[in-house]
Amino acid sequence: MSRKRITRRRFLRGMVGGAVATLGLPLLEVHMGTHGVALADGSPFPKRFGLFFWGNGVVPQAWVPETTGPDYELSYLMEPLAPIKDRMTVVTGTGLRVDNIEPHWSGMSGVLTGQPVIIKPSGGWTMPDRTVDQVIAEAIGGETRFRSIEQGVRPGDIGVSYNGPDNPNPTESSPFALYDRIFGADFREPGSDAEPDPRLALRRSVLDSVMTDITDFERDLGSADRARLDQHLTSVRELELRLQRLAENPANLEACIRPDRPESDFPDIDGRPQLQALNRAMCDILALTLACDQTRVFTHAVTRPLNNLLLAEATAGHHQLTHDEPGDQPMVQSIVRQIMGEYTYLVETLDSIPEGDGTLLDHCVVLGTSDISYGRTHGLDEFPIIYSGTGNGRLVTGTHIRSEIGENTNELMLSLMRAVDVLAPSWGTDAAYAEDGFSPIEV
Numbered sequence: 339m340s341r342k343r344i345t346r347r348r349f350l351r352g353m354v355g356g357a358v359a360t361l362g363l364p365l366l367e368v369h370m371g372t373h374g375v376a377l378a379d380g381s382p383f384p385k386r387f388g389l390f391f392w393g394n395g396v397v398p399q400a401w402v403p404e405t406t407g408p409d410y411e412l413s414y415l416m417e418p419l420a421p422i423k424d425r426m427t428v429v430t431g432t433g434l435r436v437d438n439i440e441p442h443w444s445g446m447s448g449v450l451t452g453q454p455v456i457i458k459p460s461g462g463w464t465m466p467d468r469t470v471d472q473v474i475a476e477a478i479g480g481e482t483r484f485r486s487i488e489q490g491v492r493p494g495d496i497g498v499s500y501n502g503p504d505n506p507n508p509t510e511s512s513p514f515a516l517y518d519r520i521f522g523a524d525f526r527e528p529g530s531d532a533e534p535d536p537r538l539a540l541r542r543s544v545l546d547s548v549m550t551d552i553t554d555f556e557r558d559l560g561s562a563d564r565a566r567l568d569q570h571l572t573s574v575r576e577l578e579l580r581l582q583r584l585a586e587n588p589a590n591l592e593a594c595i596r597p598d599r600p601e602s603d604f605p606d607i608d609g610r611p612q613l614q615a616l617n618r619a620m621c622d623i624l625a626l627t628l629a630c631d632q633t634r635v636f637t638h639a640v641t642r643p644l645n646n647l648l649l650a651e652a653t654a655g656h657h658q659l660t661h662d663e664p665g666d667q668p669m670v671q672s673i674v675r676q677i678m679g680e681y682t683y684l685v686e687t688l689d690s691i692p693e694g695d696g697t698l699l700d701h702c703v704v705l706g707t708s709d710i711s712y713g714r715t716h717g718l719d720e721f722p723i724i725y726s727g728t729g730n731g732r733l734v735t736g737t738h739i740r741s742e743i744g745e746n747t748n749e750l751m752l753s754l755m756r757a758v759d760v761l762a763p764s765w766g767t768d769a770a771y772a773e774d775g776f777s778p779i780e781v
Contacts, residue, residue: 384701386628387703387754388703391706392708396415401674403738410738427735429750429776433719445708445709446498449709450498456503465503471635472499472500479634487635517597611647617684625691640681649676685704702729706723728757732781733780752775
């Protein structure tokens with residue numbers, strides 16, 4: 339195939355049942371010229387990883403508990419976490435060792451990719467690589483209908499999950515759309531005798547058939563186009579796996595039930611989002627999504643970096659308050675306490691679902707973190723980290739662990755990844771590079 343024949347109208351082709359099947363291509367540079375514990379069958383319960391993310395950080399002097407160890411006392415900002423204290427661990431004193439060149443986004447990039455944010459020559463920024471949830475999803479998410487689920491609470495928010503530079507995963511912020519996507523017509527309850535849709539096999543065979551045209555096509559592509567094509571085909575392969583899972587009889591997970599569909603909308607009230615109601619509707623659906631093994635990896639952004647939401651009891655937007663509120667910033671602290679209450683709700687919901695001899699939470703690791711430490715200064719030291727669940731007994735819970743020497747936050751991230759069976763030799767780059775985990779949290 340000559341290079342001049344690679345046009346935007348080029349398709350990958352194959353044959354299905356004597357008919358031609360085609361798969362469209364992504365936009366490539368060559369198109370743009372030079373400018374451009376155990377289940378019933380004895381297998382262990384699956385491990386799950388979740389990211390609970392909030393924007394604008396904390397107030398460190400009100401965040402860090404005064405004592406350490408299992409008998410520590412919760413700080414003022416952590417008091418809403420009291421119901422789950424024995425199921426979570428607080429880690430303080432670590433820092434992100436990336437250049438703080440873009441407020442909020444440097445921290446988000448540092449904690450979620452282990453690397454500095456990339457500033458574009460044309461202006462703006464981008465994440466430098468896949469985020470941690472997507473690295474984990476590649477390792478443990480392929481056996482489920484959805485390799486990962488990305489959800490948020492505010493419509494239109496840019497998510498915090500990325501497949502690579504300039505490639506954010508779409509974030510679902512509607513409880514109704516999330517419900518229909520997961521528990522709609524394609525959902526089959528465990529042990530169901532319902533026959534799968536016969537169209538699934540045909541759709542899968544169409545996707546399989548076009549793969550025979552790939553090798554010849556790739557020969558005439560440059561390295562950047564090959565990377566784009568690979569990303570495109572990866573999405574196709576993920577769709578194949580989803581179709582395969584839809585056609586299979588799901589495992590008989592006893593805790594799996596189809597939840598009730600949300601009943602009403604959640605409009606803002608006097609300019610204030612119904613943060614609690616929205617968050618809890620999304621968490622209820624998410625918990626049963628995990629219980630039904632529809633996914634094993636999720637990101638849940640209760641608020642985004644740099645958000646300026648007008649939340650309960652606040653007289654101004656969240657981000658504005660982090661800079662303008664004087665003194666100890668009582669309204670900022672009230673907002674953080676509200677968010678900690680929502681983390682507690684998610685964890686309690688997971689812990690309420692029986693699974694084997696324990697609960698769904700026992701087979702999870704749910705990381706809670708933000709984009710900065712102190713909102714007023716955009717600091718990256720004293721970074722806020724909490725997590726819940728042991729990952730099937732791999733992690734310590736019920737304690738406060740403090741780093742007195744400002745250890746690399748990426749050491750902790752590496753330990754969390756390894757706890758859910760991601761065989762990562764290292765995490766991060768340059769000063770943020772880590773090849774050893776954070777041993778105090780490891781069992």
